[in-house]
Amino acid sequence: MGKTLDRDRAGRRTLLKGIGALGVTATLSSRTSATAVKKADVAIVGAGVFGTWCADKLQRAGKRVTLIDALSPAHSRASSGGESRVTRCGYGSKQVYSEWSWSSLADWQALSARSGLPIFHPLGVLWIHRAPDELVQASTTVLKKLDIPHRLLSARELRERYPVMKTVDGEAGFLEPRAGGLMARRSVQRLAAELESRGVTLARGRVQPIRRSQGKEGALSALTTSDGRRIDAEQFVIACGPWLDRICPEAMAGRLFPTRQEVLYFGAGAAATGALPVWADLPFYGLPSIEGRGFKVADDTHGAAIDPDSAHRRPSAAAEEKARGFLARRFPSLADAPLVESRVCQYENSSDGHLVIDRHPGLDNVWLVGCGSGHGFKLGPAVGSHVAELVTGKAKPREPFLLAQKERKQDRAVQ
Numbered sequence: 001m002g003k004t005l006d007r008d009r010a011g012r013r014t015l016l017k018g019i020g021a022l023g024v025t026a027t028l029s030s031r032t033s034a035t036a037v038k039k040a041d042v043a044i045v046g047a048g049v050f051g052t053w054c055a056d057k058l059q060r061a062g063k064r065v066t067l068i069d070a071l072s073p074a075h076s077r078a079s080s081g082g083e084s085r086v087t088r089c090g091y092g093s094k095q096v097y098s099e100w101s102w103s104s105l106a107d108w109q110a111l112s113a114r115s116g117l118p119i120f121h122p123l124g125v126l127w128i129h130r131a132p133d134e135l136v137q138a139s140t141t142v143l144k145k146l147d148i149p150h151r152l153l154s155a156r157e158l159r160e161r162y163p164v165m166k167t168v169d170g171e172a173g174f175l176e177p178r179a180g181g182l183m184a185r186r187s188v189q190r191l192a193a194e195l196e197s198r199g200v201t202l203a204r205g206r207v208q209p210i211r212r213s214q215g216k217e218g219a220l221s222a223l224t225t226s227d228g229r230r231i232d233a234e235q236f237v238i239a240c241g242p243w244l245d246r247i248c249p250e251a252m253a254g255r256l257f258p259t260r261q262e263v264l265y266f267g268a269g270a271a272a273t274g275a276l277p278v279w280a281d282l283p284f285y286g287l288p289s290i291e292g293r294g295f296k297v298a299d300d301t302h303g304a305a306i307d308p309d310s311a312h313r314r315p316s317a318a319a320e321e322k323a324r325g326f327l328a329r330r331f332p333s334l335a336d337a338p339l340v341e342s343r344v345c346q347y348e349n350s351s352d353g354h355l356v357i358d359r360h361p362g363l364d365n366v367w368l369v370g371c372g373s374g375h376g377f378k379l380g381p382a383v384g385s386h387v388a389e390l391v392t393g394k395a396k397p398r399e400p401f402l403l404a405q406k407e408r409k410q411d412r413a414v415q
């Protein structure tokens, strides 16, 4: 290989710098020297939650893996770059996500247990709703069937347990006591560091768009980076989050809808919020102050279209006003709490909100993985397992993740 990946050593050092801060030793070892880089079995583009878990599962399946990212794992503009994410199993009738969320939880707990800092906070997740609620009824049926712990709480029980939360008669709670919050950025960076120490090649580079015409007999032999380097592999997993349509325009153009989402953190002492779980009162949801970051309030309504590269990440006054209106109704003691932090991120939505996990139409050895659509983070480990089965020929692409099921117009079907 004339121009090899690891010629970008400075880039790789940058990639690993933040990870080193986690107390994980991730060094440039001899196996990544110029002479040692070999053609990978699988090259994965994108070191977000999906790319890193795909790398984990593929390596565990015995594959030699290269993981390449234009910037670094869970960087500020990536969809996995936020502080925290919710993990819950209640998905209405969408049983596959309940199953995947439950199986993923074991991986998150294991990652959390072997990391120096917590990755999973077992706070429980509470859906506040007005009974009867279709989503809660369907979730109850599915969770019962899968034997996943959950319970219903009356308005009176909600008032007794969570006095900071204003509850009116007719409202109820659906509590998943084993669910909770994930430290998003930390988990991806921690996993990336582990991958490096287990022999996965981590590289930095912006991969050029992939087109059908590059294939020979319907297969791709290599990717190229914007600075002319070549990445050879037998198979390719493209997990580029909100950039998926840029790298695979023929497959994804018009089928990816990145939307601007604002997350606000309000200053509230632990005493103010007591033992609150993660909560959802759609379209709002949030977490109590974990690790002292403030009381998180986010609006799940899809915002305006956003360009993940050029968008400024300034919070809007309108989002704060809306969040304060919500706080005044549901958590009145926090209505005037100071805003202590904010983030503007993007959902990378498919037309229906289902993930995309499918073969590239026209390139048999290229797999598209993404469209987390505001709910994909928790599913990372299960997505990695499914992709490993696809790549090793143990599974076939399946509904509801097929590209052919995706439209060029949004019609959200997953909450």
Ligand SMILES: Cc1cc2nc3c(=O)[nH]c(=O)nc-3n(C[C@H](O)[C@H](O)[C@H](O)COP(=O)(O)OP(=O)(O)OC[C@H]3O[C@@H](n4cnc5c(N)ncnc54)[C@H](O)[C@@H]3O)c2cc1C
Binding pocket: 045, 046, 047, 048, 049, 050, 051, 068, 069, 070, 071, 072, 073, 074, 075, 077, 078, 079, 080, 081, 082, 084, 085, 086, 087, 205, 206, 207, 208, 239, 240, 241, 242, 243, 244, 247, 261, 262, 263, 298, 345, 346, 347, 348, 369, 370, 371, 372, 373, 374, 375, 376, 377, 378, 379
């Ligand atoms: C505000 C917000 C709240 C959310 N809340 C939840 C939640 O509570 N629970 C939940 O489960 N999910 C949640 N999600 C969804 C979840 O976070 C995302 O779906 C998930 O993180 C997407 O991960 P990804 O790996 O697909 O993409 P990303 O994390 O964006 O990673 C893609 C990577 O690809 C790289 N890349 C792109 N193009 C190239 C290229 N050409 N060459 C090389 N590298 C490239 C990028 O640099 C990036 O690092 C939320 C999302 C947001 C924004």
